[in-house]
Amino acid sequence: MLDDRKLAILRAIVTDYVSMREPVGSKALVERYNLDVSPATVRNDMAVLEEEGYITQPHTSAGRIPTDKGYRLFVDRLGAVKPLSPAERRAIETFMAGALDVDDVIRRTVRLLAQITQQVSIVQYPVMSTAVVRGVEIVQLTSQRAMVILVSSTGRVDQRPIETGGADAEAIAAVRGRLNGELVGLSQAKAMEAVGGLLDRLPPAERPLGNVVAAALVEMLGADPSTKVMVGGVPNLTRFSDQFETTVKPVLEALEEQVVLLRLLGEASSSPGVTVRIGHENPYEPLHSTSVVASSYGPASDAWATLGVVGPTRMDYPSTMAAVRAVARYVGRFLEG
Amino acid sequence: MLDDRKLAILRAIVTDYVSMREPVGSKALVERYNLDVSPATVRNDMAVLEEEGYITQPHTSAGRIPTDKGYRLFVDRLGAVKPLSPAERRAIETFMAGALDVDDVIRRTVRLLAQITQQVSIVQYPVMSTAVVRGVEIVQLTSQRAMVILVSSTGRVDQRPIETGGADAEAIAAVRGRLNGELVGLSQAKAMEAVGGLLDRLPPAERPLGNVVAAALVEMLGADPSTKVMVGGVPNLTRFSDQFETTVKPVLEALEEQVVLLRLLGEASSSPGVTVRIGHENPYEPLHSTSVVASSYGPASDAWATLGVVGPTRMDYPSTMAAVRAVARYVGRFLEG
DNA sequence: GTTAGCACTCAACAAGTCCGAGTGCCAGCT
DNA sequence: AGCTGGCACTCGGACTTGTTGAGTGCTAAC
Numbered sequence: 001m002l003d004d005r006k007l008a009i010l011r012a013i014v015t016d017y018v019s020m021r022e023p024v025g026s027k028a029l030v031e032r033y034n035l036d037v038s039p040a041t042v043r044n045d046m047a048v049l050e051e052e053g054y055i056t057q058p059h060t061s062a063g064r065i066p067t068d069k070g071y072r073l074f075v076d077r078l079g080a081v082k083p084l085s086p087a088e089r090r091a092i093e094t095f096m097a098g099a100l101d102v103d104d105v106i107r108r109t110v111r112l113l114a115q116i117t118q119q120v121s122i123v124q125y126p127v128m129s130t131a132v133v134r135g136v137e138i139v140q141l142t143s144q145r146a147m148v149i150l151v152s153s154t155g156r157v158d159q160r161p162i163e164t165g166g167a168d169a170e171a172i173a174a175v176r177g178r179l180n181g182e183l184v185g186l187s188q189a190k191a192m193e194a195v196g197g198l199l200d201r202l203p204p205a206e207r208p209l210g211n212v213v214a215a216a217l218v219e220m221l222g223a224d225p226s227t228k229v230m231v232g233g234v235p236n237l238t239r240f241s242d243q244f245e246t247t248v249k250p251v252l253e254a255l256e257e258q259v260v261l262l263r264l265l266g267e268a269s270s271s272p273g274v275t276v277r278i279g280h281e282n283p284y285e286p287l288h289s290t291s292v293v294a295s296s297y298g299p300a301s302d303a304w305a306t307l308g309v310v311g312p313t314r315m316d317y318p319s320t321m322a323a324v325r326a327v328a329r330y331v332g333r334f335l336e337g
Numbered sequence: 338m339l340d341d342r343k344l345a346i347l348r349a350i351v352t353d354y355v356s357m358r359e360p361v362g363s364k365a366l367v368e369r370y371n372l373d374v375s376p377a378t379v380r381n382d383m384a385v386l387e388e389e390g391y392i393t394q395p396h397t398s399a400g401r402i403p404t405d406k407g408y409r410l411f412v413d414r415l416g417a418v419k420p421l422s423p424a425e426r427r428a429i430e431t432f433m434a435g436a437l438d439v440d441d442v443i444r445r446t447v448r449l450l451a452q453i454t455q456q457v458s459i460v461q462y463p464v465m466s467t468a469v470v471r472g473v474e475i476v477q478l479t480s481q482r483a484m485v486i487l488v489s490s491t492g493r494v495d496q497r498p499i500e501t502g503g504a505d506a507e508a509i510a511a512v513r514g515r516l517n518g519e520l521v522g523l524s525q526a527k528a529m530e531a532v533g534g535l536l537d538r539l540p541p542a543e544r545p546l547g548n549v550v551a552a553a554l555v556e557m558l559g560a561d562p563s564t565k566v567m568v569g570g571v572p573n574l575t576r577f578s579d580q581f582e583t584t585v586k587p588v589l590e591a592l593e594e595q596v597v598l599l600r601l602l603g604e605a606s607s608s609p610g611v612t613v614r615i616g617h618e619n620p621y622e623p624l625h626s627t628s629v630v631a632s633s634y635g636p637a638s639d640a641w642a643t644l645g646v647v648g649p650t651r652m653d654y655p656s657t658m659a660a661v662r663a664v665a666r667y668v669g670r671f672l673e674g
Numbered sequence: 675g676t677t678a679g680c681a682c683t684c685a686a687c688a689a690g691t692c693c694g695a696g697t698g699c700c701a702g703c704t
Numbered sequence: 705a706g707c708t709g710g711c712a713c714t715c716g717g718a719c720t721t722g723t724t725g726a727g728t729g730c731t732a733a734c
Contacts, residue, residue, distance in 0.1 A: 058685095060684060060727085061684045061685070061725095062728090063728095101498050134484075141471055141488075149474065149488070149494060151474075155482075155484060157494065159492075159494045161437070234571070234592065235589045235590045235593050238585070238589060248578075363696075364696075377698095377710090378706085380698075381706095384698080394696090397697070397716085398694090398697060399715085399716075
């Protein structure tokens with residue numbers, strides 16, 4: 001059905017449209033790409049491609065532009081993954097060098113990705129299931145209030161305020177000691193269970209405080225930190241000020257809703273490598289004319305989280321995919337080491 | 338120079354232009370506002386207002402629109418502060434109810450402000466100079482790394498990773514104990530000094546670790562947490578998709594730069610009440626055709642930080658100012674209690 | 675299967691026309 | 705002195721029309 005030449009033509013159309021931002025006609029095609037055939041032949045092939053739904057005409061007597069289906073075929077079979085330029089590699093190195101803690105790594109990553117791809121970037125905070133509890137602290141704020149702090153091996157620090165009910169310093173120290181003794185070294189899941197069992201063994205005097213602290217801990221252990229995301233490169237949207245209604249506005253709205261962002265990144269976390277969602281393939285209707293390029297990051301065996309970019313369907317897929325893949329790998333290694 | 342009627346006309350022009358979004362002519366003015374004079378008279382007055390620089394014509398044979406100077410006069414002398422509607426008061430209550438910690442309060446505030454004003458909102462994290470140190474914790478992550486945690490009375494929790502140089506648990510506990518003994522209860526500034534003095538009195542065995550921890554603490558105590566801001570309501574920019582180049586684009590770019598945001602909010606922190614910066618009055622050139630309405634929040638004696646909104650100069654100042662003021666007050670009370 | 679030729683379509687641009695909102699000015703009125 | 709009705713004038717925006725050219729589909733010949 002689709003012979004090599006037709007595929008080559010589709011590839012050329014996608015490439016040209018992405019860089020020129022204009023519907024591409026048969027003549028321009030044979031001129032700019034060395035197809036050794038005449039425009040008429042190209043036209044015939046284009047008619048077939050159109051019939052099959054890979055390209056379309058914005059209006060009669062305009063060139064063709066790829067459809068979502070066309071882009072899909074392109075990324076699946078035609079796009080040679082472009083290796084990063086040395087400059088880009090260097091950018092990654094220098095950008096990430098000297099990152100302090102996890103928060104800082106994420107902040108830098110989001111900037112980096114936005115800069116390389118020139119798109120809006122989204123990075124999900126990592127959840128390392130291998131993380132274990134390193135310490136539990138209880139710090140008194142006032143006579144009635146205190147802060148429960150949970151530290152995990154990855155350097156994550158969670159906090160939650162509690163009402164102490166007037167418990168004295170001694171009781172607090174006792175509960176703290178007991179928790180540390182029992183929980184340190186346990187994984188998130190194990191710690192959850194342990195907190196439950198622990199309560200029963202508390203001396204009556206420590207019960208009320210213990211209950212409150214336990215509740216806070218369970219909340220922290222259970223709260224899925226992967227629900228946190230960071231966004232960057234929003235000004236890159238201004239490059240698409242044409243398409244305001246179809247790209248800029250919906251993306252801005254999506255960015256405001258964490259839930260939507262998580263759904264967008266969603267699928268990428270389960271499949272390995274770079275995932276591309278094109279136009280209507282997106283689970284969120286207003287983004288039907290944008291694409292999402294995402295990848296999970298972290299060790300293959302144990303994906304930590306996802307990062308990616310959003311942009312118009314008319315995007316440079318090979319470059320973007322290469323950039324997303326490179327950054328994902330780099331950040332993965334960085335967090336590991 | 339400017340008699341009451343001219344002022345009334347200016348007020349009417351501003352009001353009308355803000356709501357109608359179109360240059361306003363003499364006839365429309367006398368019809369919509371009950372000025373008991375003829376259009377001709379209004380025209381004469383408008384000529385004067387134009388000469389004085391309060392209004393201008395986009396082109397001959399169009400109505401007038403206010404200049405920055407006109408808006409300035411309006412907010413200074415003409416804008417009757419619109420009280421919030423009961424619905425808005427209720428919105429504030431329900432939005433803020435049930436906030437967990439400081440972070441959550443800020444998150445809610447930023448949403449709230451964006452929703453009420455229908456603009457982009459910016460909230461600076463509070464710095465309470467009355468805050469005192471409540472606890473210092475050192476939690477081991479690996480044999481070589483640990484996390485230093487600083488808790489202050491306001492519920493703020495700072496963290497910073499350190500290299501322990503292989504110090505054992507005992508040494509860590511000792512340093513931790515000493516720090517808590519000496520620092521708890523001290524203000525930020527006092528604690529800074531104390532850390533310095535403390536080092537000299539450490540037994541030699543604890544010196545290396547002590548140095549590292551001290552460095553981390555000084556960094557945390559000194560780091561100005563007011564440099565953190567949260568932004569919301571970005572999709573509201575889509576309402577100004579005309580003015581893309583003058584409003585949407587520059588605002589998006591400004592939002593990406595914390596430094597710029599802080600400068601925008603800057604002045605408001607020193608003066609009490611609501612501050613308005615109109616057009617060219619902004620210290621950041623790209624925002625010369627937008628306005629910033631900001632207010633500090635916290636107790637009058639000790640302003641904690643600033644919040645505000647950014648939007649086109651053509652904005653409903655009375656409502657916006659009322660909203661900013663109300664939210665600032667409410668958040669102040671909320672954080673205090 | 676490929677190609678040259680040709681008639682056809684239609685968005686984009688330019689030029690011309692019209693319309694009316696809005697103005698400034700002036701003479702007359704209060 | 706200040707206000708008003710009248711009037712000629714201006715000019716952006718909307719609409720019309722004509723032209724151009726990129727691009728197409730079809731057909732007949734190679």
